[in-house]
Amino acid sequence: MADITVLVGTTKGAFLLTSQDDRSVWTLSGPHCEGWTINHVSGDPETGLLAAGGGNDWSGAGVFVSRDRGVTWDLTKLTKGQMDEWAANDPGFAAMIGWEDTLAPFEGLKAVWSVKFAHGALYAGTNPAQLLVSRDGGAQFEMVEGISQHPTRDTWNPGAAGMVLHTIVPDPDVQEKMWIGISAAGVFATEDGGATWERRNRLSNAEACQDHHHPAAPSNGEIGHCVHNMVRAGGSDLLYQQNHHGVWRSRDGGRHWDDITEGLPSTFGFPVAVHPHDPETLWTLPLNGDSAGRYPPDAAAAVWRSRDGGDTWQDCRAGLPQQCYFTVLRQAMATDQREQAGIYFGTNSGSVFASFDEGDNWNEIARHLPTVLSVEVLDRVH
Numbered sequence: 001m002a003d004i005t006v007l008v009g010t011t012k013g014a015f016l017l018t019s020q021d022d023r024s025v026w027t028l029s030g031p032h033c034e035g036w037t038i039n040h041v042s043g044d045p046e047t048g049l050l051a052a053g054g055g056n057d058w059s060g061a062g063v064f065v066s067r068d069r070g071v072t073w074d075l076t077k078l079t080k081g082q083m084d085e086w087a088a089n090d091p092g093f094a095a096m097i098g099w100e101d102t103l104a105p106f107e108g109l110k111a112v113w114s115v116k117f118a119h120g121a122l123y124a125g126t127n128p129a130q131l132l133v134s135r136d137g138g139a140q141f142e143m144v145e146g147i148s149q150h151p152t153r154d155t156w157n158p159g160a161a162g163m164v165l166h167t168i169v170p171d172p173d174v175q176e177k178m179w180i181g182i183s184a185a186g187v188f189a190t191e192d193g194g195a196t197w198e199r200r201n202r203l204s205n206a207e208a209c210q211d212h213h214h215p216a217a218p219s220n221g222e223i224g225h226c227v228h229n230m231v232r233a234g235g236s237d238l239l240y241q242q243n244h245h246g247v248w249r250s251r252d253g254g255r256h257w258d259d260i261t262e263g264l265p266s267t268f269g270f271p272v273a274v275h276p277h278d279p280e281t282l283w284t285l286p287l288n289g290d291s292a293g294r295y296p297p298d299a300a301a302a303v304w305r306s307r308d309g310g311d312t313w314q315d316c317r318a319g320l321p322q323q324c325y326f327t328v329l330r331q332a333m334a335t336d337q338r339e340q341a342g343i344y345f346g347t348n349s350g351s352v353f354a355s356f357d358e359g360d361n362w363n364e365i366a367r368h369l370p371t372v373l374s375v376e377v378l379d380r381v382h
């Protein structure tokens with residue numbers, strides 16, 4: 001059994017990169033999940049279960065679960081797609097693709113965007129923004145009504161990719177606590193197991209709103225609601241988020257946010273990752289701008305690292321291409337759990353890069369994959 005598995009979601013299925021403890025040689029398997037668009041893959045370190053969420057208008061929305069470390073996958077279909085409509089009305093087409101009519105318990109969900117194991121449950125975030133939960137390992141899902149019936153729901157606006165629930169951040173120690181990110185409705189938190197959710201987008205200092213003219217920028221005492229990704233520093237209520245317009249830090253579970261963008265080359269980017277053992281060390285990968293191409297500034301790739309909670313930043317470039325035009329998407333950066341953390345990110349040009357010295361040096365551990373939509377790590381720490 002591999003000691004470490006990098007879980008990669010792409011536009012043409014899920015891929016697994018596996019290695020032994022020294023992280024020196026990597027083996028690639030895939031594509032898994034019937035070639036579906038897989039927006040996010042996640043693993044449960046307690047059980048070894050893997051979950052992959054995705055779909056589109058053609059396939060419908062669904063979650064694949066593997067109970068044997070990715071060898072086989074079982075699909076729980078959540079909605080039907082155009083494929084099902086065609087097959088139901090064309091026996092020849094149904095026979096050609098091996099279609100069988102299966103139960104799809106929901107309507108109106110276009111795709112699953114995020115999956116996360118927590119406290120014996122499997123959560124799924126969807127487009128449009130709903131939070132689903134399974135208590136039986138992914139065989140059946142139900143909606144979390146605190147989100148589907150949220151009193152502010154009629155004021156939520158979609159981002160460019162739709163109104164997606166893309167980030168699920170459980171508290172590993174307190175089962176009742178969880179944070180989610182929705183574009184473009186912002187950050188929400190529950191402390192009662194999902195029964196109620198508080199919207200948490202307030203700035204620490206309303207003066208930080210001044211001189212921002214982008215429509216996704218801070219205004220009215222709140223951060224921009226188009227949160228791109230969010231992570232929690234272990235053992236605390238310290239959160240970091242990459243927003244559509246800046247990088248932000250909250251030391252009180254999202255009740256107030258500080259702008260920590262100063263020192264970065266751009267206010268725009270998608271991913272953010274935090275060290276598994278040092279809450280003040282984090283990484284992000286800025287892009288040159290919303291409408292300027294969405295590639296690294298000056299077409300020179302760099303992961304930016306902070307060792308002091310975002311107060312100062314350092315660019316880490318060694319081993320990264322300095323003439324490139326790729327994008328790194330919101331869920332496409334993650335860390336392993338090693339003492340000297342490994343950092344991994346995937347690109348829309350099909351590469352996966354890794355650093356095993358916390359960002360000082362980088363290696364390309366996979367290339368020529370389909371567009372990478374997500375990167376997560378399942379780590380067997382001895």
